[in-house]
Amino acid sequence: MATTSLLPNSLSPFLTNTTSFPSTHFPKFSFLNPLDHPHCPKRPNLHTTHAKKKNPWLDPFDDGEDPDMEYGSLFVDGKQDEDDRPPENPDNPYGFLKFPMGYSVEIASLALKVRGDVRRCCCVVSGGVYENLLFFPVVQLLKDRYPGVLVDIVASARGKQAYELNKNVRWADVYDPDEHFPEPAEYTDMVGLLKGRYYDMVLSTKLAGIGHAAFLFMTTARDRVSYIYPNVNAAGAGLFLSETFTPDSTNLSEGGYNMYHQMVDWLARPSKTVPRQPVPPLKVSISKKLKQVVESKYKNAGVNKGKYIVIHGLESDSKASMQSKGDTDSLLPIQVWAAIAGGLREFRPIFVIPHEKERENVEEVVGDDASIVFITTPGQLAALINDSAGVITTNTAAIQLANARDKPCIALFGSEEKGKLFVPNTEQKNCVIVSSKTRKLKDIDIEAVKNAIPIFNMSLALV
């Protein structure tokens, strides 16, 4: 009985203080007027552009969106707010309640759930540097579509390095989703970590079977969105996922630049009053520190800013060659590179080696005065390309970085189709694609590459 007498006393200052909150937040509390909002469909987000067969296991009573539904005043139109924290209230008896961004529990109303607000999003990205680099537009799209969303990344150790170039990402954690049998300790650790961050949405680009789907399910996110296997391996995965995409082949990377197009389609889908979100281009940002480090590196190699051409795609068994998983034939031996670099007149070629053991080979073939720089991370490669006059490369991350930084680029591909896949709209990007006639990169026409070299001078003239 003592508690009942104490309760109003302890609560009264708080209740009086609620008036100091802006009144716009107040009507969002749907429990105040439940009759106003009689029926909420559980998953309005699943209204996709493709008419997809629903999984009856998920919710047998989900018949899709109700066309006759009237959204009451509780439903807030448009996109979510950037940061919906209430103003700080020093008079609050509970002290200075300051929740971190994205965790403001006290005003997350049901209507916001209906609208499908995403405050924290986790992206499990499969693959290496190339795949993660191509995921950048998706991250930007998330940021644009859900203002104020905190994007976290879970990627392999190699792929994680790419996020040095991305300003939109909060945490990037190392966990290789491609590993078939992860160490139990790592697995449980990551599940606990992700669950403890209370994500609203989990995106996964790994082709999910039932195992990976269960992993995503255990993060307890509201939207568990993943690619699934296009074959029988996907059996059971749909049970744990709220949205699935079926790729055309078992290798997602074969889709080239637009390898995540299904996911992008779904993320950019128009909702009630929000139009379709345009997909941003790939952009990378390079920090000052990175630029300084790389500048000292290429100064040591004996070249000056803007006076060199980056040559990337040296054949090596190193893991740092930054190839795409969708194009395995994408490295050239140093002899071919030396022949190509011989065609450069105004600029000095700088050879990027992915491993120190390659230095000898390059010096042997090109000569001892060759400019060689040892770079393994995409961040440093991007900074190197940023200060260069242009890039000659095979199908490695260097192409995408050059395009992202608007540098002229000669891209060597094994076949024309691959070139079109990985570098769409070539003209805009100031990029020349030279492809091999025999569908083997080794047989590439060196003269054709040399003929394309004037592209660097043109860009110089323009500047």
Place this chain on the structure above:
Amino acid sequence: MAEAIMGFTISSPHIHSSSLQPTKLDVTHMTSSTRSLRQCSSSELFSGCKQLEIGKKSKRVPLSRTNAFPDWPLMAVLVEHIEGQRDLITHKSIVHLSDDNIKSVYTAYIMFTCWGCLFFGSMKDPYYDSEQYRKDGGDGTGHWIYEKQEDIEESARSELWREELIEEIEQKVGGLRELEEAVKKEEQLVK
């Protein structure tokens, strides 16, 4: 100890007690070159030893073991006669140890030495007594492991975000300034 002495027992061929005391074979035979002494050593090592009546005409029983130093005395008794006083008797005995026991003794010595080095070595040490060693470990967070990498990268990324924002603002401001300058030039041209 009885066994310890056994290995080096010098048994005189003339004197043997095994026939007399077959059960006491293990017991050390006290042999001495001076037969007058029929007495065990008074040292503690031989406390278990019984005084043996050494048979004068014992059989020669060949022993299974060979004696390395058959005629070495194990004991020596010096009797000094000093007139007007009692005799001064100096009684010396030599103890021989077996290989195993020598090893044990050395082992004990080494172990003691090592323990002593460790124990006494750690009694007073400027490093172990210093704040360097004695202070609370860690970085002050009280955590067992420090997963700082993600935090460092996260702060680097937010720094990058701020840099980009500043760049954008500068570009916009620069564009505005160019516009203003162009307007001014036009105004000047008009004037």
